[in-house]
Amino acid sequence: MAMANCERCGKLFVFLSIKLCPECREHEDKCLRRAREILMREPNLSIIELAERLGEPLELVEKFLREKRLTLKRRDGVNLACEICGKPISEGRRCTSCDLRMRRIADDIAAEGKRESREKMHSLSTIRKRSVGVEDEEE
Numbered sequence: 001m002a003m004a005n006c007e008r009c010g011k012l013f014v015f016l017s018i019k020l021c022p023e024c025r026e027h028e029d030k031c032l033r034r035a036r037e038i039l040m041r042e043p044n045l046s047i048i049e050l051a052e053r054l055g056e057p058l059e060l061v062e063k064f065l066r067e068k069r070l071t072l073k074r075r076d077g078v079n080l081a082c083e084i085c086g087k088p089i090s091e092g093r094r095c096t097s098c099d100l101r102m103r104r105i106a107d108d109i110a111a112e113g114k115r116e117s118r119e120k121m122h123s124l125s126t127i128r129k130r131s132v133g134v135e136d137e138e139e
């Protein structure tokens with residue numbers, strides 16, 4: 001069984017896919033629900049004001065934005081950066097242009113993979129054989 005330390009409180013717990021122990025996960029879910037309720041009443045809050053209303057660190061609200069679990073109308077004060085080009089963004093992990101580029105690359109790889117997977121596997125094993133062969137033979 002894989003164990004991990006909770007990202008938030010440091011407690012050891014059984015690691016599944018989220019880096020938080022069950023209690024902290026519940027706490028985050030509650031915060032998210034509260035944040036949504038607050039934004040329904042006051043949709044024009046900035047990220048700082050929202051964090052203040054919640055009584056939670058700014059990073060938590062940023063995390064929600066990054067995970068796209070929350071969307072803010074006002075974008076000022078949001079300090080997220082595109083993980084590829086570093087451009088400031090207001091939600092998610094990548095800016096729209098990088099996102100588009102990544103999607104295209106992913107499509108290309110998928111398309112190529114279908115077309116050339118057999119060829120590639122062949123060439124990969126050939127390369128392996130060759131590199132081993134060089135060591136063995138030593139011409």
Ligand SMILES: [Zn+2]
Pocket residue numbers: 006007008009010011020021022023024025
């Ligand atoms: Zn925890």
Ligand SMILES: [Zn+2]
Pocket residue numbers: 082083084085086087094095096097098099
């Ligand atoms: Zn970018």
